[in-house]
Amino acid sequence: MKRVIVSLMIGFLLLLVGVWFALTQPIFTGNRIPRAVTVVPDRLRIHVYTLAEGFVPRDYRHPENLDRATVRDFVFGIWDLLGNRV
Numbered sequence: 059m060k061r062v063i064v065s066l067m068i069g070f071l072l073l074l075v076g077v078w079f080a081l082t083q084p085i086f087t088g089n090r091i092p093r094a095v096t097v098v099p100d101r102l103r104i105h106v107y108t109l110a111e112g113f114v115p116r117d118y119r120h121p122e123n124l125d126r127a128t129v130r131d132f133v134f135g136i137w138d139l140l141g142n143r144v
């Protein structure tokens with residue numbers, strides 16, 4: 059009886075490991091080749107400046123600046139303009 063319980067526990071553990079492995083491996087995603095990314099230095103400089111210096115101060119006393127700098131308003135807006143799915 060004890061041997062049967064130990065065998066069932068080992069089998070269940072192996073099943074869990076198998077399910078975990080199957081769910082975490084990227085084997086079903088296909089052979090996707092990412093498209094080439096073109097970096098425009100001037101555009102990048104503008105975005106870095108905007109995020110680093112344009113929405114200051116960013117703290118709890120200035121929620122309007124936090125909102126303007128959030129992903130929702132700035133970053134997602136840029137991605138949407140570039141045609142990326144947001």
